[in-house]
Amino acid sequence: MEATAAPEGPPGQATETIFRSCPVCEASCGLVVAVDRAANRVVSVRGDAEDHRSRGYVCAKSQVVKDLHEDPARLRRPVRRTENGWEEMEWEAALALVGERLAAIRGAHGKDAVAMYYGNPNGHNFGAQIYTQLFISLLETQRFFSAGSVDQQPKNLSCELLYGSAWTFPIPDLDRSDFFVCMGANPLVSQGSLMSAPDAGGRFEALRARGGELVVIDPRRSETAAIADWHLFIRPGTDAFLLFALVNLLFASDRVHLGHLAGRIDGLERLRELAAPFTPEAVAGITGVAADDIRRLCERFCAAERPVIYGRIGLCTQEFGTLASWLVDVVNLLRGRLDAVGGAMFPRPATGQGEDSDSVGQLLRGRWRSKVRGFPEYMSMLPATLMAEELAWDGEDRARALITVAGNPVLSVPNGDRLREAIDGLDFVVALDIYINETTSRADVILPSTVQLEHSNYDFLFQSTSVRNFARYSPRVLAPEPGARDQWQLMLEICGRVNGLTVEQLDAMIFEGLAARLAAATGVDAARIRELAGTEPGPERLLDMMLRAGPHGDRFAGGEGLTLARVKAAEHGIDLGPLTPGRLPGILRTEGKRIRLLHPLLEEDLGRLRERLRAGPPPGLLLIGRRHIRDMNTWLHNLPHFVRGRNRCTLRMHPGDAAGRGLADGATALVRTAAAERAVPVEISDEMMPGVVSLPHGFGHRHADTGQPHAQAHAGVSANDLIGDGLDLPSGTSIVNGVPVEVRAVPP
Numbered sequence: 001m002e003a004t005a006a007p008e009g010p011p012g013q014a015t016e017t018i019f020r021s022c023p024v025c026e027a028s029c030g031l032v033v034a035v036d037r038a039a040n041r042v043v044s045v046r047g048d049a050e051d052h053r054s055r056g057y058v059c060a061k062s063q064v065v066k067d068l069h070e071d072p073a074r075l076r077r078p079v080r081r082t083e084n085g086w087e088e089m090e091w092e093a094a095l096a097l098v099g100e101r102l103a104a105i106r107g108a109h110g111k112d113a114v115a116m117y118y119g120n121p122n123g124h125n126f127g128a129q130i131y132t133q134l135f136i137s138l139l140e141t142q143r144f145f146s147a148g149s150v151d152q153q154p155k156n157l158s159c160e161l162l163y164g165s166a167w168t169f170p171i172p173d174l175d176r177s178d179f180f181v182c183m184g185a186n187p188l189v190s191q192g193s194l195m196s197a198p199d200a201g202g203r204f205e206a207l208r209a210r211g212g213e214l215v216v217i218d219p220r221r222s223e224t225a226a227i228a229d230w231h232l233f234i235r236p237g238t239d240a241f242l243l244f245a246l247v248n249l250l251f252a253s254d255r256v257h258l259g260h261l262a263g264r265i266d267g268l269e270r271l272r273e274l275a276a277p278f279t280p281e282a283v284a285g286i287t288g289v290a291a292d293d294i295r296r297l298c299e300r301f302c303a304a305e306r307p308v309i310y311g312r313i314g315l316c317t318q319e320f321g322t323l324a325s326w327l328v329d330v331v332n333l334l335r336g337r338l339d340a341v342g343g344a345m346f347p348r349p350a351t352g353q354g355e356d357s358d359s360v361g362q363l364l365r366g367r368w369r370s371k372v373r374g375f376p377e378y379m380s381m382l383p384a385t386l387m388a389e390e391l392a393w394d395g396e397d398r399a400r401a402l403i404t405v406a407g408n409p410v411l412s413v414p415n416g417d418r419l420r421e422a423i424d425g426l427d428f429v430v431a432l433d434i435y436i437n438e439t440t441s442r443a444d445v446i447l448p449s450t451v452q453l454e455h456s457n458y459d460f461l462f463q464s465t466s467v468r469n470f471a472r473y474s475p476r477v478l479a480p481e482p483g484a485r486d487q488w489q490l491m492l493e494i495c496g497r498v499n500g501l502t503v504e505q506l507d508a509m510i511f512e513g514l515a516a517r518l519a520a521a522t523g524v525d526a527a528r529i530r531e532l533a534g535t536e537p538g539p540e541r542l543l544d545m546m547l548r549a550g551p552h553g554d555r556f557a558g559g560e561g562l563t564l565a566r567v568k569a570a571e572h573g574i575d576l577g578p579l580t581p582g583r584l585p586g587i588l589r590t591e592g593k594r595i596r597l598l599h600p601l602l603e604e605d606l607g608r609l610r611e612r613l614r615a616g617p618p619p620g621l622l623l624i625g626r627r628h629i630r631d632m633n634t635w636l637h638n639l640p641h642f643v644r645g646r647n648r649c650t651l652r653m654h655p656g657d658a659a660g661r662g663l664a665d666g667a668t669a670l671v672r673t674a675a676a677e678r679a680v681p682v683e684i685s686d687e688m689m690p691g692v693v694s695l696p697h698g699f700g701h702r703h704a705d706t707g708q709p710h711a712q713a714h715a716g717v718s719a720n721d722l723i724g725d726g727l728d729l730p731s732g733t734s735i736v737n738g739v740p741v742e743v744r745a746v747p748p
Helices: 060-070 091-109 120-124 126-139 153-163 200-209 239-252 268-275 280-287 291-303 321-334 384-392 416-424 487-499 503-522 526-533 539-549 564-569 600-615 655-659 709-713
Strands: 016-021 030-036 041-047 079-082 085-088 114-118 144-146 179-183 213-217 230-232 307-311 365-369 376-378 401-405 428-432 445-447 468-471 574-578 621-624 651-653 668-672 677-684 692-694 739-745
Touching: 030 060, 041 060, 091 114, 091 401, 091 428, 091 445, 091 487, 114 126, 114 384, 120 126, 126 487, 126 503, 126 539, 144 384, 153 321, 153 376, 153 600, 179 291, 200 213, 213 291, 239 268, 239 280, 239 291, 239 321, 239 600, 280 291, 280 600, 291 307, 307 321, 321 600, 384 416, 401 487, 428 487, 487 503, 503 526, 503 539, 526 539, 539 564, 655 677
Parallel strands: 114 144, 114 401, 179 213, 179 307, 213 230, 401 428, 428 445, 621 692, 651 677
Antiparallel strands: 016 030, 030 041, 079 085, 079 445, 365 376, 468 574, 621 739, 651 692, 668 677, 668 739
């Protein structure tokens, strides 16, 4: 799908062309941005045909960079909430107020009196990412919440247990696979989350053109399932059962083939024992997938030369999210498809993350617990699902302040109404955000950062998830307003004022730390590294240091290797080649560089899985989410181009399920769960598996005190209000998919 570019402007209008990547989803497609410098505005946005990854492809979201910059509802200056409404502030006054209030609260009540929520847009902002660890470590709060616990933490945890690092993600080699099994994902809409792949549809066409097959296992005939060679419906929340049945079959048929990893894997025999009860016949009833189809899937997977199984957010956000995420890697591993061409391999980022190391990772889990339920932290975070009850807790060591960083948890996590109420009970709230939304409307002060076109960027996180290695720098396109701050500057301002330090001191702290770390890694004298990095503070000199020290860098010695200057000069990005096999065992962070198939956390949860198998499937309907090509969580709903057209916030259900409840297409249904009841318009579709209904995520803009008029006009219903507070127990991730619901017609 290619978005329609905006018009080029009046004839004769002088424009400048700037090349950068799209900052909205993981694909990071190349853009050509035409700019009217005199008016400081974007004239058009279209795909960059010379970008080696996207080759001119863009989706509708590419226009976000223009529309977001121009949105009159976007905040450009700090504001504070008063009895008479929102009032603009001067930057210094706003920062001083925030620093004084947070420092006073922390000084009087301790570090955990200040809570923080960290949102998804940070993953698309290099400057914010590079200073995040410093920001978190200086705040020191145990009340840290993140969008990650309603998204990918089961994958982080399963990778940490297997490979010793939560960020060592095996990425499917989509461009060379010949049998691609897609579970809990819709790459035609997402462009391949944890498989960053611009134009996923074109890549699947290429897969089939070379004789390969696409298999989709999903409770809905999604956009990706609609083009698949084979689509299997599966009952939501049961992917771990099906995957364990594949493990069972591989052992039973003597088809375990470990390839070059043989001799480096612990726990094989124990895994065989644990898989024994999960035969295809045993799991057919609970999954809704026939035993013959499970056997056929295994046969075809084993017969293919380069098969791979890929699982994403639908596997993470369910009752057994960690087990399902772990089992995807286990199946690939048992057939020798891990670290193999056409299988699942490990990218090699130009900035050096994930290089060979002798270090051994330590599992950071359970060092402290939530106050209300005693739930263990993971990766220094408590589950966002518990945020409302934790902020409302009224013990002596209660939360008294909140910082939100580019997030809208009232819509993004469960218990939104309770969360708004809990936020109102705090002494002080500051939001780093560009909108007055459902969460930030409860803040005392909002500090808006520059938007993407007003600062440079580097595809830092997504070079670690791409199906092909690359480096891509995006220059600033438009000048921000005088006095505007980038988000990294706001983060350092807050930390500095709370801790009695200046922004310059904090920047120097991370600079010196990085120089010392890179000196130890490269053998280059730290003084030489500091000299080459220059004196200009900020994220770009840190990026230059990382690129130079990385696997493709000049190692601070000149020559042909990468530097930031060379990456900047490559306007269309740099192709660093396909993913390569043989990264294992070098990148393992485990004792003896061995892959640990099993861990006590997994074995404990497998007991729960066996109990659920004995209990059988729950009765009634099950709720799942869905995404749309013009949605990105809660971000885009105030942009007219992205909310126009027919209502997308509908409850999709199978014709048989609708008829049995007296519901017609377009009728309003009452959807009830253990957590809430909401009225939702019905959309009847045979794309749904019988017994499954679907409601999209990101809507629910029903609060009158926000500053987003277009979002309010397309309010919809928040799926998170309905899903309750269930968690995947090992990782603390919200159970979004497979939630039992009752659906009935609105009484006359």
